[in-house]
Amino acid sequence: RKNMERQPYHFPELFTGDWDLFKKVLQNRQTVFVFDMDGILANSAKIVLKKFTEKTGVAVKPSEIDGWDFLTNLARKSGLSEETIEHAEDDWYKAEVLGNAQRYLYIRPVIQKTVGYYGSANNFVLTSRNHTLRESTSSWFRQKLPEIHDENIIMRKEGDLRKSVPFKVDNLRIFAEAAPWIIFIDDNIDFIKGALEAKIPNCLTVYVPLGKNMPDIRHERLILIKRYPNEIQAMYPLMDAIGRAISQDGNNDSVAHSY
Structure with a gap:
């Protein structure tokens, strides 16, 4: 059987952005996490x-x-x-x-870490799924990520005609009013751009692109975290970044500080 060629794991090549800002945001226990669902939590x-x-x-x-x-x-x-x-x-x-999608590999330890450190009340899911998927979405979380409370899954309600980007940005503004920092994690560059263009000063965006999608923008509040192993699009680098940032020293001098 032919072995898959796998690149060696090298964290600094998988994290791009302001490490000091990332660390500062993550070391504040009042920080609110806002996760996208499809492409971040669910391997749809x-x-x-x-x-x-x-x-x-x-x-x-x-x-x-x-x-x-x-x-x-x-x-x-x-x-x-x-x-x-x-x-x-x-x-x-x-x-x-x-409904049959699995979790991404390493995403449950991410959620367990963020719920453990910041509390379940500070962990939200913000998905642009249609309101008709509410029941199947709730069911998926009960089975795959029970650490996320149902009331913390934010979806459109029936009759909400907002397009996906305004829907997410409006909710990010609401989160940002109630927290010192919010950290918004998504795999769609349009949502990341929307969050940055909204000029929410206490919103740190984390872009975890799917496949070969890479950002065509730069911003002081934009962090890029790639996937590893890439062939299974796993979330190990996100887990590692959060772990490093909230560890006592959080020292990571070798991380790239800008694009």
Whole structure:
């Protein structure tokens, strides 16, 4: 059996941004954590891409994702039917598909760490999922991440017609009014940009991109944390960064301080 080539783990190459600011925010026990769900906690990509391969025969891996219309573009490049192209992304929005997603590897220790250090009341999930997925979302957390309280899962309610970016930004403003710092962790650059453009001075954004997506912006309150091992898109570097920042000395001189 051929061994997978795996890059050696080297934390400074996987964390980009102001380490001192990251450490300062994390060492404040009143800091509020705001996690995205799909792509950060739930490995929705793995199950959606598996479904795509089953339907089309086109092999694809989450580590290859390079944009938000990835499956549409792949279907087009692969010469699939117009109908297949049109419906390539549908499974991202189906309760029966998303309900079967696993947690990302190492994300439960992240949540256990943040709930243990900052308290469950300071750990939120902010997802742009449609209100019709409320029940399946609550059920997923009960099974996969019971440390997150149901009332701390923020989703659109029925009749909320806000687009996803304003919905998230409006909620981040509310969180920020009640906390010295909020730390917003997402895998979608549009939400990260929205949070930064909103000029919320006590909101530190942490971008954990899926696959090959990399940021095309720089900002003093933007932290980039990559995934490792990349081939399974695991969250070890995020877990490591949080652990280092809240440890007694939190010393990490070798971390890159800017882009």
